Amino acid sequence: MAPGNSGGNDAVIQGARRSEQPHGILIVDDEPAILESLQLTLGSDYRVFPAESGEAGLAILEREDIALIITDQVLPSMSGVEFLERAMEIEPAAIRMMLTGYADIGSLARAINEGRIYRYVSKPWEPDELRLNVKRALEAHDLATENVQLAFALADANARLRAENVYLRREVERKYAFDRLIGSSPAMNRVFEVMEKVAETDATVLIRGETGTGKDLVARAIHYSGPRRDHRFVAQNCAALPDTLLESELFGHVRGAFTGAHVDKKGLFEVAHRGTVFLDEVGETHPGMQVRLLRVLQDGEIRPLGCSETRKVDVRIIAATNRDLLKDAEEGRFREDLYYRLRVVEIELPPLRERRSDIPLLAHRFLDASNRKMGRKLMGFTNAAMDRLVAYHWSGNVRELENEIERIAALAGDAETIGVDMLSEHIRGAAPAVDPRAGDLPRGLTLNASVDGLKRRMILDAIRETGSKTRASELLGIPRQSLQKMMKRLGLKD
Numbered sequence: 001m002a003p004g005n006s007g008g009n010d011a012v013i014q015g016a017r018r019s020e021q022p023h024g025i026l027i028v029d030d031e032p033a034i035l036e037s038l039q040l041t042l043g044s045d046y047r048v049f050p051a052e053s054g055e056a057g058l059a060i061l062e063r064e065d066i067a068l069i070i071t072d073q074v075l076p077s078m079s080g081v082e083f084l085e086r087a088m089e090i091e092p093a094a095i096r097m098m099l100t101g102y103a104d105i106g107s108l109a110r111a112i113n114e115g116r117i118y119r120y121v122s123k124p125w126e127p128d129e130l131r132l133n134v135k136r137a138l139e140a141h142d143l144a145t146e147n148v149q150l151a152f153a154l155a156d157a158n159a160r161l162r163a164e165n166v167y168l169r170r171e172v173e174r175k176y177a178f179d180r181l182i183g184s185s186p187a188m189n190r191v192f193e194v195m196e197k198v199a200e201t202d203a204t205v206l207i208r209g210e211t212g213t214g215k216d217l218v219a220r221a222i223h224y225s226g227p228r229r230d231h232r233f234v235a236q237n238c239a240a241l242p243d244t245l246l247e248s249e250l251f252g253h254v255r256g257a258f259t260g261a262h263v264d265k266k267g268l269f270e271v272a273h274r275g276t277v278f279l280d281e282v283g284e285t286h287p288g289m290q291v292r293l294l295r296v297l298q299d300g301e302i303r304p305l306g307c308s309e310t311r312k313v314d315v316r317i318i319a320a321t322n323r324d325l326l327k328d329a330e331e332g333r334f335r336e337d338l339y340y341r342l343r344v345v346e347i348e349l350p351p352l353r354e355r356r357s358d359i360p361l362l363a364h365r366f367l368d369a370s371n372r373k374m375g376r377k378l379m380g381f382t383n384a385a386m387d388r389l390v391a392y393h394w395s396g397n398v399r400e401l402e403n404e405i406e407r408i409a410a411l412a413g414d415a416e417t418i419g420v421d422m423l424s425e426h427i428r429g430a431a432p433a434v435d436p437r438a439g440d441l442p443r444g445l446t447l448n449a450s451v452d453g454l455k456r457r458m459i460l461d462a463i464r465e466t467g468s469k470t471r472a473s474e475l476l477g478i479p480r481q482s483l484q485k486m487m488k489r490l491g492l493k494d
């Protein structure tokens with residue numbers, strides 16, 4: 001029987017149902033007396049099908065569900081071994097036994113060794129011994145069938161698991177990709193919108209942004225959430241290698257292309273076949289390289305160094321730069337045609353200081369990560385500390401913020417809250433940015449009353465923050481006596 005590949009479970013169920021009826025045994029012998037005697041021995045426990053010739057036996061095999069075949073060694077028109085060979089083609093799972101009147105041990109041994117015969121029975125036989133042998137043979141049959149069924153079920157389960165794994169991996173990658181990118185500012189939401197649209201396509205993307213704004217992260221997110229996600233994402237920093245090495249890295253080379261090229265080497269454009277190549281700092285490429293890149297973008301072709309033929313490649317290109325490439329193009333430092341080929345879609349990552357509302361979210365996420373990494377139990381930031389983080393200029397953008405939080409966590413000991421005093425000195429000094437155009441200045445108060453209100457809030461904050469008037473006065477940048485006097489005038493108790 002052949003378990004269908006529609007599902008291993010079906011096969012197992014089918015097998016169980018079958019085993020409810022007695023096993024079928026085919027007996028083949030040209031002597032009616034022998035058939036009769038075998039039927040007598042086995043007929044009460046099994047369904048026994050007698051056949052007087054090999055041909056008749058094969059016909060029964062085609063029709064019936066047979067688990068065991070017992071055949072005479074010599075049949076009218078074929079030998080017992082020949083018959084078993086043909087029987088195997090019809091019902092390979094049936095166990096085969098042979099009756100033998102005389103001991104031609106040589107040919108029997110061969111048949112046994114070749115696996116065509118499970119065992120032979122010499123005539124005349126002991127009925128009890130035969131019954132026992134048949135029972136064992138059928139147990140072997142059931143075990144083998146069950147094994148086949150289990151193997152099918154296993155293969156089926158494996159295939160399902162594999163499919164599930166691919167799916168899960170995709171989900172994880174997709175989540176990984178988009179989840180790691182944090183931001184809820186309008187500026188970042190615009191970025192996410194473009195990313196989602198462009199991820200589904202093959203369009204070349206140019207990501208622009210200052211250092212540490214997340215260009216790398218965005219490139220990965222686009223790759224891992226698009227149709228190329230099951231193929232590779234390879235990143236190459238174009239500023240990191242000398243010209244020839246960069247060319248060989250990206251396009252590959254053949255042996256002897258330059259000193260030191262001892263063997264052929266595949267370039268990243270070929271390695272990333274059907275995936276994505278991320279060209280980081282593309283603005284730093286030299287003119288020769290720019291021509292080669294243009295060729296990939298225009299014709300989908302590369303030519304390894306030292307090789308005379310071109311090769312087709314299927315890659316998506318994402319490039320990043322922190323330069324103003326348009327200006328570079330206008331001033332002749334970057335090929336204009338390449339610039340336009342690269343910026344089919346342009347994603348501009350705003351510097352962190354232009355999306356300050358993302359800072360608390362990012363700071364908390366980095367704090368969680370640091371807690372986990374360093375086994376800290378920091379719960380959060382005091383308002384004053386968060387104000388400083390929000391106010392700071394962050395020229396190194398998100399990376400600088402991440403590093404700052406890690407630094408704080410490393411030095412935090414068992415503190416639970418991050419206060420101003422734990423911030424780096426230059427950040428501690430950041431004055432809360434007050435945008436004179438912002439509309440949230442107090443209204444309906446005299447200037448003096450407003451200023452007093454602000455002073456009150458800042459003093460209280462500083463004292464709560466630092467826990468002492470001396471440290472608060474330092475934080476506020478005024479002498480301690482002035483602080484004391486000011487508190488008295490403003491009606492603040494110690």
Ligand SMILES: Nc1ncnc2c1ncn2[C@@H]1O[C@H](COP(=O)(O)OP(=O)(O)OP(=O)(O)O)[C@@H](O)[C@H]1O
Binds near residue numbers: 210212213214216402
């Ligand atoms: N929006 C974001 N959400 C979470 N983490 C971010 C975000 N942007 C950047 N990061 C983190 O900041 C660090 C710097 O990001 P990334 O390497 O992507 O910046 P980059 O723009 O490629 O910088 P560079 O120009 O220096 O290569 C990384 O650790 C990254 O995980």
Ligand SMILES: [Mg+2]
Binds near residue numbers: 215216280
């Ligand atoms: Mg980068």
